[in-house]
Amino acid sequence: MLxxxxxxxxxxxxxxxxxVSLEVREGEAxxxxxxxxxxxxxxxxxxxxxxxxxxxxxxxxxxGITGLTPHExxxxxxxxxxxxxxxxxxxxxxxxxxxxxxxVRGRSAGLRRDRLTEVFRHFPRLAERIDQPGxxxxxxxxxxxxxxxxxxxxxxxxxxDEPTQGLAPAMVRxxxxxxxxxxxxxxxxxxxxxxxxxALNVCDRGYIMEKGVIVFEGPARExxxxxxxxxKLGV
Amino acid sequence: MSNxxxxxxxxxxxxxxxxxxxxFMSKYYLLLAFDALxxxxxxxxxxxxxxxxxxxxxxxAAFFGLGAYATAVCLERKIVSLWICLAAAVVVVGLYALLxxxxxxxxxxxxxxxxxxxxxxxxxxFFRYTQTFGGSDGIQGVPAAELAPGVALDTPLKxxxxxxxxxxxxxxxxxxxxxxxxxxxxVAIRENEDRARFLGYNVTRYKMGVxxxxxLLTGVAGALYPGRSGFATPDLMLWTVSGEFIIMVxxxxxxxxxxxxxxxxxxxxxxxxxxSYVDWYFIxxxxxxxxxxxxxxxxxxxxxxxxxxxxxxxxx
Numbered sequence: 442m443l444x445x446x447x448x449x450x451x452x453x454x455x456x457x458x459x460x461v462s463l464e465v466r467e468g469e470a471x472x473x474x475x476x477x478x479x480x481x482x483x484x485x486x487x488x489x490x491x492x493x494x495x496x497x498x499x500x501x502x503x504x505g506i507t508g509l510t511p512h513e514x515x516x517x518x519x520x521x522x523x524x525x526x527x528x529x530x531x532x533x534x535x536x537x538x539x540x541x542x543x544x545v546r547g548r549s550a551g552l553r554r555d556r557l558t559e560v561f562r563h564f565p566r567l568a569e570r571i572d573q574p575g576x577x578x579x580x581x582x583x584x585x586x587x588x589x590x591x592x593x594x595x596x597x598x599x600x601x602d603e604p605t606q607g608l609a610p611a612m613v614r615x616x617x618x619x620x621x622x623x624x625x626x627x628x629x630x631x632x633x634x635x636x637x638x639x640a641l642n643v644c645d646r647g648y649i650m651e652k653g654v655i656v657f658e659g660p661a662r663e664x665x666x667x668x669x670x671x672x673k674l675g676v
Numbered sequence: 677m678s679n680x681x682x683x684x685x686x687x688x689x690x691x692x693x694x695x696x697x698x699x700f701m702s703k704y705y706l707l708l709a710f711d712a713l714x715x716x717x718x719x720x721x722x723x724x725x726x727x728x729x730x731x732x733x734x735x736x737a738a739f740f741g742l743g744a745y746a747t748a749v750c751l752e753r754k755i756v757s758l759w760i761c762l763a764a765a766v767v768v769v770g771l772y773a774l775l776x777x778x779x780x781x782x783x784x785x786x787x788x789x790x791x792x793x794x795x796x797x798x799x800x801x802f803f804r805y806t807q808t809f810g811g812s813d814g815i816q817g818v819p820a821a822e823l824a825p826g827v828a829l830d831t832p833l834k835x836x837x838x839x840x841x842x843x844x845x846x847x848x849x850x851x852x853x854x855x856x857x858x859x860x861x862x863v864a865i866r867e868n869e870d871r872a873r874f875l876g877y878n879v880t881r882y883k884m885g886v887x888x889x890x891x892l893l894t895g896v897a898g899a900l901y902p903g904r905s906g907f908a909t910p911d912l913m914l915w916t917v918s919g920e921f922i923i924m925v926x927x928x929x930x931x932x933x934x935x936x937x938x939x940x941x942x943x944x945x946x947x948x949x950x951x952s953y954v955d956w957y958f959i960x961x962x963x964x965x966x967x968x969x970x971x972x973x974x975x976x977x978x979x980x981x982x983x984x985x986x987x988x989x990x991x992x
Contacts, residue, residue: 489874515876523874529867536860541875543857594875 442467442629443488443519443598448497450487457483459653460497465598470620470630472640472661474674475650481633482524484650485602489521490514502597520596524603527587530576534567537575537586541593553593560589563622581612588619598629605636617643637674641665649673677855685847692840696833706832708948710839710904714897716940717843719924720850720933721893726922727931728854729886730866734789735776735796736921739891741913742769742799743898745809748908751818758821758829762899769895770888772799777887781880784869793915804910814909821903835904842900843937846893850933853889862886923961927968929975938976 443465451457457480465471475481486492488499490511499507506514515521528537538560542553561568564585570578578586584604591599601620605613613636620643623630634640641647647664649657657669664670695701695709718740725731746765755761772795780791803809810816820830829835853859861882864872872879902908911917920943928939946964951957968975 491870491874510878511870511873512876512878515874521874523871527871529864529871531863531867532860539857540860540864540872540877590875 442469442502443631444498444500445484445488446498446500448484448487448499449495450483450492450497451495452483452492456495457653458487458494461650461653461655463648463655463658465629465631467629468624468627469646470624470632470644472637472644472647472664473631473633473650474635474637474640474647474664474670476635476674479650480653481650482602485521485523485600485633488514488600489519515594518595518597520591520594520599522584522587522591522599522601522604524606528575528578528583528590531574533572533574534578534586535571538567538589538593541590542595556593556595560592563592563619564589581608581615584608584612584616585619588616588623592628596628598631599623600631600633602633603635604632605634605639613639620644635674637664637670641670677851681851685844689840689844692843693837696836703832706836707904708945710832710836711948712941712944713836713839713843713937714900714904715921715924715944716937717839717846718894718897718921719928719936719940719943721846721890721897722921723925723928723931723933723936724850724853724862724886724890726925727929727933727936728859728866729862729883731781731883731887732789732922733780733792733887733890734915734918734922735792735794736891736894737913737915737917738776738796738799739769739773739894740898740901740917740921741803741908741910742772743895744901744908744912745803745815745898746895747821747899748815748818748902749809751821751902752815754819756819756822756828757825758823758903761821762896765895765899766892769891769898773888773891773895774884777884777891781883781887793918796913796918797915800910800913800915803913810909812910814907814911815902816907816909818902818906818908829903832904835900838903839900842896846897847933847937849889849893853886854933858882858885923965927965927975929977932975932977935975935977942976 445461445463448458448461449456461484473481483492487494490509494507498505501517501519506517529540538557539553542556566582567585567589570582575583575586604616608616617639620630620632632640632644641661641664644661647659647661648655649670651673656673696706718736722733722736725733743765746768747761750761750764776792776795780788783791804812820828822828829838861872861877865879865882869879924939924943925936927942928937929935946961947957950960
């Protein structure tokens with residue numbers, strides 16, 4: 442579904458990615474693991490069109506998306522749940538969610554209601570806070586809102602950048618369940634994480650990235666038990 | 677739009693409509709009131725950019741001046757229909773705004789401000805040195821426009837009501853815009869442009885759209901100006917005028933629409949009153965602005981949040 446082939450990219454004259462290749466198949470949850478500064482976020486940016494790759498190719502559903510603008514890539518069904526402050530703090534929960542849906546014209550009010558109901562079924566906490574500004578939500582709630590927003594958009598694949606960073610353990614468990622649930626719903630997920638244990642618990646396969654290249658890949662079970670995982674990630 | 681908002685607006689409109697009936701109202705005060713509302717409306721349309729979208733335009737004087745020139749050129753050639761004057765202003769300002777916003781919205785932050793400023797300076801220089809449009813004297817002594825054949829807008833009172841109607845329509849336009857989905861996307865752009873992009877919004881197109889609306893409202897306001905003054909001069913497009921528009925928005929309160937109207941009224945009246953006593957009126961205005969920014973960072977409309985000095989020093 443998402444195919445990255447021999448991607449080279451960087452900032453200014455500084456190369457960050459040295460020929461990264463990875464594949465996410467339809468319905469799969471794939472973990473992209475690695476320590477800080479190994480190029481994981483850079484790869485997300487390049488896939489999303491915020492960074493023009495120096496060479497290589499990104500394909501989504503069989504069509505090349507390299508060189509498209511971020512909004513064009515988003516409209517094709519690639520949803521991003523970015524790291525850190527992830528929402529629009531000045532807009533209410535409802536407005537944040539509805540912004541997720543309305544980028545493409547001609548979506549009916551009925552569809553909006555259905556999707557809202559769907560999001561609230563998964564995150565009842567958001568329903569309680571529907572008219573509160575985003576900035577008043579806790580970190581975990583903001584993360585729910587960011588995930589809810591891409592669910593509203595009907596994304597076919599969701600790229601998640603460090604969704605559990607800085608969250609309390611209870612909230613980490615909640616996010617983990619949410620990713621499992623997305624899998625059951627048939628949504629494809631590419632999960633970028635430093636928390637390898639959590640990621641390998643919910644994902645089918647994993648890649649380990651180091652200094653801008655993929656150094657190891659395999660089924661999640663294999664990665665959980667492999668000494669390479671411990672060596673590369675220190676878990 | 678809520679009923680309460682509409683009711684408030686109706687009360688404000690009625691109060692403003694009653695202003696000419698005040699006992700001390702003279703021709704002088706009517707003209708002052710005209711300016712106050714006109715610049716209030718301009719500050720409000722600028723608030724769409726600064727307050728809602730987070731784009732600081734440093735070139736709104738050009739939209740204002742181009743609108744004024746469009747009317748003045750028509751009136752000078754004895755085309756006195758107000759509607760033709762307004763249409764001319766909309767076409768001229770609209771084309772110019774498309775050009776400016778096409779280039780300016782490709783850049784963010786300080787570059788947007790600088791590009792709008794540079795374009796405005798080009799327009800200023802063009803009119804300042806082109807004799808066809810009167811050079812530095814501009815176009816003087818134009819006749820009054822006509823609402824309909826034979827119905828000339830030739831008194832301060834008629835012009836006051838004209839600008840009041842314009843202000844009401846401009847407010848309705850801005851209010852509808854910011855309450856719509858379009859308005860929410862603007863706020864999303866202000867808060868995080870990239871985030872709006874990866875949700876699938878063509879951010880550049882939204883920015884150009886709001887630039888166009890803001891510019892056209894300011895241009896139409898400019899088109900009403902020669903009706904009051906009988907002239908259009910290049911000085912209307914000086915960069916300091918753009919700066920004054922920004923100050924009005926700041927004084928009134930960013931992102932509130934009504935605040936900048938109050939800011940515009942406050943600025944015009946203060947400037948007029950102080951300058952009738954002293955030449956160095958801008959020092960006084962500067963001081964007032966400093967005090968407002970320090971103690972009412974949300975502008976006049978945020979007066980309920982006035983804080984004590986000690987509180988402010990401690991940053992709370």
